[in-house]
Amino acid sequence: MHVNTRQPLVLGIETSCDETGIGIVRGRTLLSNTIASSMDEHARFGGVVPEVAARAHLEALGPALDAAVAEAGIRLEDLDAVAVTSGPGLAGALMVGVGAAKALAIALDKPLYAVNHLVGHIAADLLDANAPPLEYPTVALLVSGGHTSLLLVRDLTSDVELLGETIDDAAGEAFDKVARLLGLPYPGGPEIDRAAASGDARAIAFPRGLSRASDREKHRYDFSFSGLKTAVARWTEQREAAGEDVPIADVAASFREAVIDVLVTKALDACAQYDVPRLLLGGGVIANRRLREVALARGEEAGVAVRIPPLSLCTDNGAMIAALAAELIVSGRAPSTLEFGADSTLPVTQIQVAARDSGSEPRAAEGVPV
Amino acid sequence: MILAIDTSLGSAVAVVDLDGITLGEASSPNALGHAEIIGTLLEGALTEASVAPRDITHVAAGMGPGPFTGLRIGIAAARTFALARAVPLVAVASHDAAALSAFEADASGPIAIVTDARRREFAFTVYAGLVEKLPVRTTYPALAPRDDLDARLLSLALPANPIRRVDVTSISAGALGRLAGRMLAAGIAGDGASVEPLYLRSPDVTLGHAPKRVGV
């Protein structure tokens, strides 16, 4: 089998949370970024329900595959490789993608790359045709409903270090929980944003989690949002107990500011400590305009260039998974073996899963007699 | 050439020709680890059969019932394989394949195929026998508390004709493929691509309560 190692044509499958993503790239060129979301099905539960998400993946996969191939204008036989998210994420959801990807790779007799979802978020940036090439090293801040991670990326395919991550709720989850507290619907991010528009971000001094001097030793780059959520609950309860109206706009704006302040402060601290004048943002919470504004403004003050890929590439998607695999192929990495599974807690340092030894025998399917 | 995949209990893959002969088969009894092993089994069955993926003309998917997380992996693999090769998918109830195996061993009916459904329940389906080499269901796959199953089967049986209980811990992918071939020949295979898995249970979710107070 001949694999184009300069501009590989790769199909990526992403099913780690509630988006069924099928992406197709040729090297760093995006050909399709097809996403089917089950978000609406989770709305009445106030958060992603793993079994609901997994069922939705199974139903969405086939149609999304067809749509992606049609949009990219390719034939599946033309692919150089198949890529899939192995983790981290919801185990039952990930497994749907893993099963599909293995069958696709075997049916087409193509190499398979099992990759890390978080590193995929960084690879998404490569597909932004309007941006200059990503430079290394860069600090990356990934914020979504499922993760809040601060990474130091020295090389996308070989050297990604975890500086810190949330020790309880993800930032997106905090938005959902506080929205619910304020009687706002799911998903909380856009709702908090809307409510905050007319509010005063300095009205209430909500705590900045893990930001005390005493936290610097152990949790310098870690995040915690559960205390903030509790503080919001306590503050609104006290108001209600005193018979006063809760100023939802001010609460929303002050809460949002507390989240954003911690995220941006820690990210820029990391840039300063590691002497890296570059910060890359990723993850669905990047849709929050205030977060983008604060990151850009404070980045400029600190002399840090802030990169923000288009939102369609920031939310979970298959194109970023395909893009990461394409980089692995270009840098000469061997494909994964067939034995990997879903790893819900896959560490970010493991960029590719189950990579076979470069010198090992090609897998049996290649030798199948006809 | 039919590729049959079932992960409703363990994981099983077979390549079966249109005459019903199993050419290659690979399986694992493990009730977990379906995602890890499915690729190895697909390759193993194809290799043993000396059949290339492009020679597959149909894919048969075992639709359950079975524990959801594992069940879905085989269905995802089957649907994707069929899509990749642009061949039809035949959806087969996994219990139907087990019934075929059971009647091939002992043709007397009626029988109940009984599988573990976890949470102290069994999944069961009652079959009258084989008609034109196809198992004939007399009940839809359903769940019953483990302790109640025998009473349920008694209530479903005619007094003179008790239901023989067949407890099954693995599904033969060979039988699944053979059954799919017979369904195709009989013109009752339909379009399996959009058939839903036999989950038999709703997702375990409850609507959230009002936020609880944290105390003032």
Ligand SMILES: [Zn+2]
């Ligand atoms: Zn993500």
